[in-house]
Amino acid sequence: RKEVEQDPGPFNVPEGATVAFNCTYSNSASQSFFWYRQDCRKEPKLLMSVYSSGNEDGRFTAQLNRASQYISLLIRDSKLSDSATYLCVGRYLTGTASKLTFGTGTRLQVTL
């Protein structure tokens, strides 16, 4: 089982819609999580960190559910420019070091 799993999509939504992605993780010792955005043929860029209490940044809301071991990303009022692949990333402590594990990404396509 992959440490971090995502539905690859694509999620096709009309402009203005609300869309949510989930990401499940298998390692209960995870420390923290992040969402990265990756445009086609570009590098990943940090979208937001995910805090235990949930956090919001404009139209984006990230939540962490440790009991069910998943994190979510909610995008409200989708824009055409939100079309991208969204990568879920978990940070885990292994021995004395930490490591990051990337999901394979969920593709979002926002249409007119």
Added chain:
Amino acid sequence: NAGVTQTPKFRVLKTGQSMTLLCAQDMNHEYMYWYRQDPGMGLRLIHYSVGEGTTAKGEVPDGYNVSRLKKQNFLLGLESAAPSQTSVYFCASSFYGANVLTFGAGSRLTVL
């Protein structure tokens, strides 16, 4: 600031040839990483460095070597390229280990 710069952006190699990918960052980050990204696999860590003069193996180190002679530079070498090394390679850096990463624009390598 340029952030993280990778060269070259594209390269085609024949099986058995060698090459070096260069990564340079101007953010005074201690940690630097090389990832490869393949369809359906997510980003996988090849090698990383926790400071000048140090390197360590990641998940998929075989067939690659790295060097960090200067804090700002992290080189990834392929001694004898194989078709399985056809991929998009991303360099990244961070101030703290296994935390928020800043990625370079990527290097697309094809091995024939």
